[in-house]
Amino acid sequence: MDADLVVVGGGLAGLVVATEVAQRGKRVLLLEQEPYLGGQAFWSFGGLFLVDSPEQRRLGIRDSVELAFQDWMGAAGYDREEDAWGRRFAEAYLEFAAGEKRAWLASLGVRFFPVVGWAERGGGLATGHGNSVRLGDPAVPAEHRL
Template sequence: MAYDADVIVIGAGLAGLAATAELVDAGRRVILVDQEPEQSIGGQAHWSFGGLFFVDSPEQRRLRIKDSHALALQDWLGTAAFDRPEDHWPRKWAEAYVDFAAASRESTSAHPSSETTGTSFATRFMPSRMGLTSATSASR
């Protein structure tokens, strides 16, 4: 079977889906490939439910939730179980993401909080290799 396309997009996460949509809207023929099955389209966004990742944020401190860079990294690495040689770069990415989240000290007070909406916006769920679990030691 032969395929013909102007562009091949690797990865059906949010970035890949957005790139594919833009390319199709621009009249390009696109092939979108991903290692995951069709029911998992969306990459990590499929698992996150739009959750937010905070590390020792002002909101967490206000709610007396103890958190730290070390605890966030422990949660991520414990969930991801980076235990294969090919996990080197995904682990580096996770470490960089936690570094970024821990360095972001800007308040999200402009966003509705649990006190005004009755919902928790600072809880994050991470997928485990065996299925979806709440894998955090602190509400993030």
């Protein structure tokens, strides 16, 4: 019971916090109510959101932080004053997903199955709901890309 930090919940958020703090030499107590770790990720499809990844580029998919932000806003809106933090989180997360996320996961031993798929497909256009980047599909008209 002698810990520097108590994390309640062993989902991805709790596991990341516990990992980061433990790596800095602190003692972490992780409490989970279920008999397994991972929370929702235990049941998830395992898809990872990466922006302009090597896997995408290998398949000729043009992606960017700007396009991903446009997609995110197409679903979330974030046009009210109280949405300011949500918007800032989106901006920070997209920078992470386009930057250190892949290398950070790889440093933890995560390896990638070289398949690019749809995450929240939605309408399939950059101007509407959902992600606009398709798997190797050059049929998305240029005017719907940034």
